[in-house]
Amino acid sequence: MGQFKHVVRDPVQYGVLLESLCKGGKHEDAIATLDELLEKGTLLDPRTPALEDSAYNPMIEYLCGHGQTKKAEDLFRQLMKKGIDDRMAFNNLFRGHAKEGVPDSAFEMLNIMTRRGVATDADCYALLVESFLKKGEPADARTALDSMIEQGHLPSPPLFRSVMVALFGDGRVQTASRVMKSMIEKGVKENMDMVHKILEALLMRGHVEEALGRINLMMMNDSLPDFDGLLGALCDGGKAIEALKLVDFGLERDCDISFSSYDRVLDALYTAGKILPACSILCKIKAKGGVVDKKGCEALIKSLDEQGNTKQADILSRILAGKAPLEAKKSKKVAAHPY
Template sequence: MESSAYNPVIQYLCSHGQTGKAEILFRQLLKKGVEDPLAFNNLICGHAKEGTPDSAFEILRIMGRKGIPRDANAYRLLIESYLRKGEPADAKTALDSMIEDGHLPDSSVFRFVEALLMRGHEEEALGRIDLLLSSQCNVNFDNLLSILSEKGKTIAALKLLDFGLQRDCDIDFKSYDKVLDALLAAGKTLNAYSILCKIMEKAGVTSWKSYEDLIKSLNQEGNTKQADILSRMIKGDDKSHENKKGKKKASVAA
């Protein structure tokens, strides 16, 4: 049977929520020796969109055993399907398989992360970033932090920066400043204080120019304890902070 006879049927079924029927048809064709990459990939995409990623992954395994090329878009949809179901471990397995197959996550994956952050879905976005990092994919934290700060998405920027600091990700000092400026401008002084303490703990004193403005705002809002702690940290009177900062510098030099 020519592919032009069955592929339109399979594609139609997969595009209209009937991937199970499409798979029954295609398995009949498999028994007759048909091994069509387009049909395989349509089945994967259909299962992924319908929320049955395990069925999609089984199709991927069959393709692997038969040496049939697997499409990068099919992998991307499969990964997203697993993440929507709250199964990050399976999503990572799919991503690892994607990379082993010679496909790297394209810009659409990163745009999706950015869109989630902009819409306030921080935990979903961070889950995807964690998935990318665990698979040794580069994530441009500086670009994301810059966009979020400029757009006034201060909580998303705060959570992303906190995430990056916890995992010792490569983040430029200028990105710290942008997030701190955005938080201070939005009146989120306690948030700014909290993340600044974490920055100083991890990386030492930053080049941020608005320390005094933050201290002033903290005092005006009645957060005098935080203002005093920050003041002592900046002046170098906090010996434990100074020692940790020295260790950080030593490790960087090493």
């Protein structure tokens, strides 16, 4: 390419030469020409017209495909200064950075596209999310996923799953929960096993209101969690009060909870010495027509008497005997005992 400065005199011919070299498969010669253009700042010369897309796109595609995305970006940034916004070039640069394991640079390209109003592709975002995950940066992957949704793209169920799994494995349970929320809001009903893990972790860590909010969202979107599985895990983990709150939530909404789960929660409360809360939830269970273990109820009545809660013991005895059906007002009063 030593003859370049002698052969090309008209600036318009720069683009023609680059296009001709690429069409002839002489990409390395085109790169040498590009190096000289970049070094001399020829592309920024106001007297030099902007290159045509047929000249720069083959160059950018070649560079991005051969591990030289940074050089391709240097070229395109000079072109952008002359007002060029080329979607194909942007996407090639983005893919190049992502494939070379530089997701931060790829994300920067997407931000530039968004600011300039250049349409983005869903697969670009998916590639970016995967690139962050490969680098072990689940928080950044989640940010990219959020950006993908904000731009009107729907992540695939496997992509949602990959981000949730990575965040969960990194101990970021509440962040994984927020991704789960986005997934449910978008009507994605796959990955329910991962949803169950996140809900269980939230409840076990004491984030009860957040977990119940997610469950309510699921129900609004025609999806149901495994109440029995969650209650079993909470009882096994010694989280009696959390289990109580979940049962209370389920009873208020007439959710499908097995009788054995009710018994497990009552046993857990009794074992933990939470007699009044046990009485409260038992009254609600009976008011809803639920069936519980009679011996356990008798033991609960005995404990109430021993602790001086004779009024509650009497109410519970009458309910179990079918003599005093709970009225709505009384039910609320009994349930008002603190957890």
